[in-house]
Amino acid sequence: MIIDLRSDTVTKPTKGMLEAMWAAEVGDDVLGEDPSVQALETRLAAMFGMEAGMFCPSGTMSNQIAIKLHAGQHKEVVCHKDSHIYLYEGGGIMANAMASVRLLDGKYGKLSAGTVEEAIQPEDVHAPMTTLVSLENTMNKGGGSVYTLGEVKAIQQVCQAHQLKLHLDGARIFNGLAATGEKAEDWGNVFDTISVCLSKGLGCPVGSVLLGDKAMIHHARRIRKSMGGGMRQVGFMAAAGIYALEHHVGRLEEDHRRAKTVAEILSAQAHTAEVFPVPTNIVIVRLAGISPKEMLAKLDEKGIRAVQFGKDMIRFVTHLDVTDDHLEAMQKRLK
Numbered sequence: 290m291i292i293d294l295r296s297d298t299v300t301k302p303t304k305g306m307l308e309a310m311w312a313a314e315v316g317d318d319v320l321g322e323d324p325s326v327q328a329l330e331t332r333l334a335a336m337f338g339m340e341a342g343m344f345c346p347s348g349t350m351s352n353q354i355a356i357k358l359h360a361g362q363h364k365e366v367v368c369h370k371d372s373h374i375y376l377y378e379g380g381g382i383m384a385n386a387m388a389s390v391r392l393l394d395g396k397y398g399k400l401s402a403g404t405v406e407e408a409i410q411p412e413d414v415h416a417p418m419t420t421l422v423s424l425e426n427t428m429n430k431g432g433g434s435v436y437t438l439g440e441v442k443a444i445q446q447v448c449q450a451h452q453l454k455l456h457l458d459g460a461r462i463f464n465g466l467a468a469t470g471e472k473a474e475d476w477g478n479v480f481d482t483i484s485v486c487l488s489k490g491l492g493c494p495v496g497s498v499l500l501g502d503k504a505m506i507h508h509a510r511r512i513r514k515s516m517g518g519g520m521r522q523v524g525f526m527a528a529a530g531i532y533a534l535e536h537h538v539g540r541l542e543e544d545h546r547r548a549k550t551v552a553e554i555l556s557a558q559a560h561t562a563e564v565f566p567v568p569t570n571i572v573i574v575r576l577a578g579i580s581p582k583e584m585l586a587k588l589d590e591k592g593i594r595a596v597q598f599g600k601d602m603i604r605f606v607t608h609l610d611v612t613d614d615h616l617e618a619m620q621k622r623l624k
């Protein structure tokens with residue numbers, strides 16, 4: 290039995306999800322005729338109290354479209370130095386939006402209102418124009434760390450005072466909401482755009498939805514088309530998303546509970562120097578006396594899979610396909 294903790298993207302669709310996909314009513318979504326896609330977009334927008342949504346093939350595309358909406362040449366995006374939009378989207382801030390980027394520091398990948406305010410460029414021809422602040426929740430490189438509503442509201446106030454747009458990379462927003470018990474609608478109130486991934490903790494094979502107001506999403510459809518992201522009978526994928534919203538949101542706390550167990554198992558290991566706090570489904574371990582490569586090879590021999598995460602760290606992620614049996618086996622194999 291392989292215990293695959295590399296990412297929450299490795300899940301395969303459940304039987305129920307596959308049945309929902311088979312049964313989907315579909316149409317040509319580029320012509321605006323796919324009822325399943327429209328149902329998903331409307332439903333997710335309503336959950337977050339936002340006006341409109343747009344299905345995208347990946348979270349990367351949702352984020353990149355948002356950045357293109359809010360920034361461009363001579364403009365600057367403010368984000369954490371470890372954010373996904375900067376580190377893991379192929380240099381897209383430059384390649385797609387041709388925007389400058391200002392990278393900030395902050396514990397466990399989080400920004401504060403104060404550091405955001407300090408980073409805003411002066412009104413001066415020498416400087417790029419700050420137009421966008423992008424946050425990530427939960428924060429992957431911060432060990433699945435979670436912002437509270439109060440923290441993001443403080444950042445929103447800075448953005449409003451300086452007429453900046455505020456985007457949320459909400460690839461794992463439902464994990465964040467499960468951890469704090471806050472309401473999606475309250476979060477929708479804070480941001481101009483939010484990208485939500487269906488292919489992470491929610492267990493869909495594909496997909497992300499970008500949320501915003503009607504005018505933004507209307508323009509976003511042009512950008513998506515130019516990126517080659519307009520898809521035809523994609524309602525089969527949207528149906529998986531609807532199924533996930535109904536069946537896989539309420540169970541995320543199980544992933545969080547299991548991640549804490551993974552952290553306990555790893556804390557007891559010889560080469561563990563530090564385990565990041567585990568508020569959600571991500572466990573980051575800093576190693577000592579062994580390289581990530583060596584450690585991953587050792588784990589692989591025992592049928593346990595994780596990934597390297599920076600120079601001296603490895604990452605484990607719990608998800609829909611990880612059970613208590615897997616964790617019992619992991620515990621035994623690492624004794």
Ligand SMILES: *Cc1c(COP(=O)(O)O)cnc(C)c1O
Pocket residue numbers: 346347348349350352373374425427429458460461486488489497
């Ligand atoms: C996975 C992820 C994305 C989007 O990834 P895709 O693989 O393109 O869907 C965006 N942000 C974060 C924080 C992620 O973990």
